[in-house]
Amino acid sequence: MIQLLADFNPEIASVVLESAPKFCKYTSPKIQKEILSIFAMKVRKHIREEIGNAKFSILVDETCDVAKREQMALVFRFVDKYGVLQERFFDLIHVKNTKALTLKEELCSVLSKYSFDIQNLRGQGYDGASNMRGELNGLQALFLRECPYAYYVHCYAHRLQLALVAAAKDVVPVTxxxxxxxxxxxxxDSSSKRHDELHDAQMVELARLLAIDELETGQGANQIHSLKRPGETRWGSHFGSVSSLMDMFNPVSSVLQNLAADSTAGANRADGDTSFKYLTSFEFVFVLCMMREIFEITEQLGQALQKKSQDIVNALRLVQSTKVLLEQMRSDDGWETFICKVVEFCVGHGIAIPDMEGTYILRGGRARRQPDHFTNERYFRVEIFRATINTQLAELNLKFNEKVMDLLSISVTLIPKNGFVSFQANEICKLVEKYYPAYFNRQEMIGLERQLNHFVLDASSSADMTNIATLVELCRVLVETGRHRIFNLVDRLVRLLVTLPVSTAAAERAFSILKITKTRLRNKMEDEYLANNLLVHIESEIVRHYTYDDIITDFKNQKNRRADL
Known part of the structure; x- marks a missing residue:
């Protein structure tokens, strides 16, 4: 491996293979782990200096590694000196259990070790587990006792997932x-033979569509795909599964027909026949089209909530727009548009369409209670379509109800692109005094109201401010234009709002790297070195600032200190 690297990197060839003594190549596992610990130490030092005395939030999530050991990822969210919002992965901590008190002790140990002042904590981002969100003994409650301004925000991405799952569980036909x-x-997809058959069927289908000019040719277009399996823990994967099935409906139907007609398939023949009946039923196609429409609306929100630069005020606006789109879909016009799409899909794929005015017949003697007589149109429109959307809206209202954070809703008036239509400086100051009474003294509260009025006039007439659409952009532009010195109290308020977490996506990204660094072959790695490897992957751009000689010098210093001990 060293020789291979040397073939592509002359520096390695000269330093490691040619100049280094044969007994001093730094290739033993123990020495490599020590070098990695130096990398980790420098990266954490850089992050600590980057945060400085700024207010910060913590994002925490837990997962089990390949050794079934509980690992807790810690990410800091803060605004740097340039006014740019940052989310920095800091550490991966092994915890013996997931009790709230244990998690707090481990987190406080890390914060204390790197000289973080817990009084600078202004936000906590966790999932909705009881040990995290408990109002009496949860992790967020334990931190609030020490720092009353460390407001807890339930991860918005998790909330969206819970809302979608609840809708599926409550509506029987969707389940x-x-x-x-x-x-x-x-x-x-469980057999390689049928997988190849699906591939061939897609080739035939693409050739047919190209022949009748229903597809356009181009580089990278019309590629062969495979069915996506929905995941239990990631509801967003269901959107990919539904979309892939709709896009490959004819090829899948062809494979299932061939399987049902294959006399040599044995027990799989019955599975093929049953799957084909499911696939070609109008109710299945109806729900398939409906869920794709709903997922297309909620997927935009799900992707936006996972962005690093997302602020909580903009997230609330995205939630509101999602609710509006679902309401539009639920309306009479939305139903007419949707049912036309379903009929068009059924006609294009040879699916029998029932008479909507005919009486709906219960199939298979369903256990749930239904009215004695109702039409097919009522069943599909009321019992499935509206019931599903109503459940979605009810869950979104329940999961995204920020009653405590009144400050967020009124702070959206500070965004210049909104035109300051409903701006009221005195109302903002009242809420600031309510939620951050010790962060702004009496004199500063008076000054904040004056600065807010001056800021609105300045931003309304400045070309470089009028197009700002989020608080994150506003925070950055204030520093870039030097306005953070003039409107220092406004800048302080905006930084507080931006620092509040939106989702724990950054912590979950660390778990994606965990799968790479800690595999079954590397299961014997010690926990501290696992974290070091993880830091090298995520913060590699920082590590490049340190030369090879710096690393060797630090390594020798550590060696000398061990000798002294």
């Missing part, structure tokens, strides 16, 4: 649809 979807995907 059955996903059960059938998993069965179809398993039937088609």
């Amino acid at each position: 059955q649809f996903f059960q059938h979807l998993v069965f179809i995907v398993n039937t088609v």
